[in-house]
Amino acid sequence: MSATASAQVIAAAADAPDDSAAVDPTSEIIVTGTRRTDRTVTESAVPVDVFTAKDLSVQASPSLQTILKNLVPSFNQQRNAGADGSAFVRPPTLRGLPPDQILVLINGKRMHRSALVQVAGDSLSAGSQGPDLSQIPAVALGRIEVLRDGAAAQYGSDAIAGVINLGLRTNDSGYEVNARYGQTYEGDGKDIQVSANAGFKLGEGFVNLSAEFNDQGLFNRALDRPDAAPLRAAGIDVPSPSTRYGQPESRSYRFVINSAIPVGDKDEVYFFGNYGFAKQEVDFNYRRPFAVSVTPGAAAVPGAVPAASFTLGESIGPIYLDTIPGLRTASGAPVYNANGRIFRGSTFFPNGFTPLFKSDNEDYSGVIGYRGETAFGMNFDFSAGTGRNRISYDMTNTLNPSLGPQSPTSFFLGRLEQRETNINLDLSYPVEVGFFSPLNIAGGLEFRRETYAVGIGDPASYAIGPYASQTVQRTDGTRFVVNAALGANGFPGYSPDAATENSRTSYSAYVDLEADVAQDFTIGIAGRYDHFSDFGGTVNGKVSARWAIDPAIAVRGAVSTGFRAPTPGQSATANVQTAFPNGSVVPVAVATVRADSVTGIYFGSQPLDPEKSLSFSGGFVLTPGSGFTGTFDYYNIAVRSRIAITSSFNVTPADRVALAALGVVNAADLGQVNYFTNGFKTKTQGVDAVLSHRASVSAGVFNTSLAVNYNSTDVTERTIPAAIDVRRSLNIEGLSPKWRGVLAESWTSGMFDATARLNYYGSITSYNDNPNAAWVINPASIQEFGADWSFDLEVGVTFDERFRVAAGAENLFNRYPDRDVRNLFSQTGAAANGRIYNDASPLSYMGGFWYLRASAKF
Template identity: 75%
Template sequence: MRGGCNERTNLRRGERSGWRGLRSESSKPRLCDGEVRRFISKGPDVISTRVKFDRIAAVSLSALAIASLGDAASAQTTSATAAADERAGGDAIIVTGTRRTDRTVTESAVPVDVFTTQDLATQPSPSLQTILKNLVPSFNQQRNAGADGSAFVRPPTLRGLPPDQILVLINGKRMHRSALVQVAGDSLSAGSQGADLSQIPSVSLGRIEVLRDGAAAQYGSDAIAGVINLGLRTNDSGYELNARYGQTYRGDGKDIQVSGNAGFKLGEGFINISGEFVDQGLFDRAVDRPDSAALRALGVDVPSPPTRYGQPESTTYRFVINSAVPVGDKDEVYFFGNYGYADQEVDFNYRRPIAVTVPGASPAPGQPFAPSQTFGRSHSTIYLDTIPGLFNAQGRPVYSATGATFERSSLYPEGYVPLFLSTNEDVAGVIGYRGETESGIRFDVSAASGRNRIRYNMTSTLNPSLGPTSPTEFYLGTLEQRETNLNLDVSKPVEVGFASPLNIAAGLEFRRESYVVGLGDEASWTAGPYAVQTVQRADGTRFQTTAGIGADGFPGYGPSSVTDTSRNSYSAYLDLEADIVESFTLGVAARYDNFSDFGGTFNGKVSARWAVNDAFALRGAGSTGFRAPTPGQAATANVQTGFPNNSPVPVATATVTPGSTTALYFGSEPLKPEKSVSFSGGVVVTPGGGFNLTVDYYNITVRDRISITSPFVVTAGDQAALFAQGVSNAFDLGQVTYYTNGFKTRTQGVDAVASHRASTDFGTFNTSLAINYNQTRVIERTRPEAINLQRAANIEGLTPKFRGVLAETWNLGMFDATGRVNYFGTITSYNSNDVSATAFTTQKFGADVSFDLEVGITFAERFRVAAGGENLFNRYPDRDLRNIYAQTGASAAGRLYNDASPLSYMGGFWYVRGQVKF
């Protein structure tokens, strides 16, 4: 019955609607006999409940408008006013943080942010992480330019906690982790391994829910900071095509994005397909290095700047599919998945062919510049001729100091910059069957599999220990994360005499997680014949030289790094929630998890909400949480070369596994799970007139935090001792790190979110203001020798305490505009050239504001063109003033800005975009 009030038709469409909730076959919501049954895909299960019309009348229009956003492409026309209506979000039905089907944003006992397709459409960046940074003030990410794999997979943080304490769901199902363990991440994220949000294109999303509360007892490991639930679009008709071009004010960083979405009927079900292509160019904010002028004066043709720092070059393809087909009246089969492929590249540090002397640096702002210092050449001489019949104490040949030699300058007379290449492939799929039994029990059975594989290559470099036989291009190996999840979730509302039915939900989960490191080319990791040489002079005296082992810049993964590590876990949960009386809601959740490598853990959560009156409510929650060490953290090993603490010379830092010879030498201990205790409490104010306000306090204590250690400085004695224990690259090492449970933190903060919607003769105005105050303290260094004071100080100081986002969207007929002001609070960086020091030079980076603006016009209700600017007034963060050289105004590497700056150092960015809908 097209457009009619057929209950069975409505129920079937509601069951398969997922995020959009109930729709009749017409484009307008219909109610039958004063009541409606909703079937909504929520979290890990499907729940239905019969809701009286008089309870939903006040919220039905705005809730259905938001829940049906996934059908935007199926509508033949979408006006700017309708788009504004879709964002009237205070009464949006939520599916994250609760397993009931009738909870709205303002009725939730915990803070949940809901963002729609229109919120995403006006964002200037194609990156989901950058979009979330603009929408959620407690969500941050750093640039990490030139930081190995972290330059490609940027680690986000939420509420001052690292990425592996953020659980990411897609359609309520756990998203797999990235294969990258953040060895080179910032102080807060270093050592973490979380999901790669950039794999999901924003065009595929109908809605995002961000739960800002601990939820390990509900969803399992990683949900200490909160949960990000990505809801895929469900429209079963219509086509949408988007194109965008932009670049920075300086003319670099070109960014081309083409994306599309299409919906099709699949019997009585649907299939929705999204695709995205992004061609992202490099932007470079480096300057010349202090040694460049001296090198050029000696005839070396040094590039200017020698090393590029900024945004990597990237070419990306992403695809997402979402589908569901009804089976009978109440059941459905569903499937969704994604595929992503990205080629990326970034510079490593410039290598000098010869030594030069330059004026010294100023160690801190206001301090005098140091005397002249020598920047040594980036290599040692390799001696090629052996002396017949002579051997050292280890039985190796002795080389002649007067014979033939090899210098890297014979391959690279102007020096060289190793080029680091990454290929990132991501694939995942979820299939499931959900519905309701005759007895009213809702069930959801699903199987999920995901894999992320990162392949590394390097060009324009060499393996110094191979001397003249070294290749200049290397395959370095692969990192791979594999995950398989099997879930059974059931629920049923039961009348027990409360004001609402008691919703009982329970479930079982099996999870297998594997981490694989694949072998690189032998030349990329092998210790060649010139790694350690005993050399004899003409007078008979001897000396020893060493040459770098493996590809210079990033040695490949050798036999000692190769691993295939897996673990299994089994979980069971119970979740109860009900309105005890009309004004008081209580929820209790408990979960047991058992890991094959770390044993069992039990966690619980209690949440409550009291509606004092129609306009004011109190809410709060308390929970425990956990996070088990990932197989990747237990198995990661690599070597990277950088400039720690703005060192004037590159230093090789090896990250080794906790059970390795090197880690044990420096005091490593077996890893154990993190444990957390979280409390939150707040108020919800809904006085009417389109105004909503929520203010929530949170307090999160995490003990036994897993992180990469502070670097251990490797002395000459350490090198000799490690070499004697069989560590072949011992003489290559300048610093060593490994994973450990090293410290305990307390994170406290306040989130305030206000929104207002007004319809006037001058158009519709949607205003939102979100403010976050966040402070993290390292309250105990359980292993002070592994987590030094500098590291602890930077964990506390390099996250802004204040963040705010004020956004205004205006619509009038065919015209629309969106303005956004981002406020970033101050950060403080602690620095020392001695990693064991207890006193530091510090620099405070000032607060800053950036402004975004987009204006658009819609023709014939299906064609839209827009122009906009990100960081419209071209603001840059404060420059880093530590270890600065007078002749360049920058560090030894030529860098101007601190990667921890919350304001990007890209500068202003303009773009134009177009959209077509059919």
């Protein structure tokens, strides 16, 4: 739902000056978390962070998610390397809650979700579906507001963790061009970014255009797999390392437009939108051409837990090609000759192969609206918007084993699509009722239509070929059965059974009251009703208050209820991928199935219900003067009926027989199964502390900020223990750092400037194996990754007030997180898949990254 504000306030907010020396963000008007048009950051009854274009311009990374991670301590994201689509659309978290509990607005209007449901995300984000923040380039933003408080009663579903409002630039003149080149200290991960912004007058209004091109190279932090050495000894040309993990290759183009034209004295018509396209690629695990045996021996890393000895079979094959004439099984299937011709993966790929998983991500949105003020002083904002995200997948350098020698080696796997339409009417009117300030009465209506669609891939990408299941007879007359993997090896394409188009319509109405009932006391009350075509109605409310004890100190607090309905994507997602679950030495097929599918019901699935939440927050604001401000806020968020993807069920031979009897065509190929469920309850609590100081002295202007977050999540109940196992709940609690801090200093003096940032990350704990029923945990399955820090630095020089050049480094001292020491092999010092770092590490395992940048303004 829109964040209603007058056109003048929105324009002033989004078009703040670029020079942070002239701007104190704490004194700026905010439009998030309130529907009044006269509130500043320190006057807000709930915590709101404001970041200007200057804050964004000195960040090392062009990615908006990484920028937010540096600026907001309770905002986090994991890398998810090699985790199918999650490697491309990285899921963020805020205050220990997943991305689909974060509401993202653009100019106060809801941003549509990504088409990707995070099937392969981390423990906290697995199963979530939120917006793709990378679609909006930083150059298009005039400012960002982050509301760190539950706001479902004000803005609707998804606002349990908070709200991120992206304010687009509104300048009506001038040109800006930026270029940046960087790479890691290791010499990989090259990153080229070129961006531009231009403002033009449009009659009495404006049009602002932004564009960005980004070419991101791969960096790799994996070591060899243990099967690589014996393969090379046998003359096989195995890549080194055999499987790459790190940052995928990506090339993206982003465009944003923002415009408004006045109509009369107080009204205006506005339009804004975006278009983005990205091509990305990642490895999907090397496949061996034949079987090898590996004996780990002594651990190669101090404190490491060695893996067991094992034999790895060939990845694809053998597949028997010759039938025995006249012989048939009882079901009428042909019988194959064990001594006849054989097809293997090595027939196509003598040195083995690594499937390449490719993504084309196309995103667009547009919002048009009319806003202003009536003759009697009521503000209004009527808008309509639409958005679509489409992700198409391809796989090359692989095959469909069940098709044997008739298999192609490249496949179109299908596409995912998310479409949303929103129509909003927002009204606000100040009424004199005898309080110190007018009572601001706001209300509105919303219509939403959202659709999630899955399009099928090439028939060969999902085909159940003639060699899917073979009965083979030896010379002595004995028989055995050989099952070949189905579909494109690595990621079977979306079949007609997976294809879907699932839609939902919702209607909403809200009322929001706020006033200074006394000179130093503000109170706000909000209520909202939502009705979903598939889940019925819900009512939520919020009460907030602020009391200024004296000019230097104020206390504030809020209590609210919230909800989040399952997305159409969560109700309809089904796919299969290969993975190395729980340190497995052999990749297995992991299937995500619909809750209403035969497989899902077999493993205990139930219909999805909406999540419900109850949030409390309270704190105080210090404004002692002399450039100092400070805010301290405690929060407590209880969420029941949490929607998430289940822990994976291991599929036993008996399960495969039973599923096949129920008509599940790929039953023989399944290794693990999961689905979406309302499986558990959580309580998340923490403290945010933000201190800032601004000083102008003879040496220049200094802006100092310290932001600290403590966050703890407890799984208070596993409502479906078989679906959300103990290991999963422990990882939800343990794989996010409890402590996070950012100390930043910026300095400007004449033509010189510098920005330094110290990041602190608390420790995390990973649980690799599931404890037994008595919660007795195998110590060898646990690893604590210690607290860590990184330091960023950028120095710049500005010439002629228009041209700036700068050099900087992200993670200047080249620090890496602790290595994973579980299930290691002496030959490589890595796990079976070659990985040495935990994806959940808040400190990136990219290492140090240097860059040069230049900008020009005209």
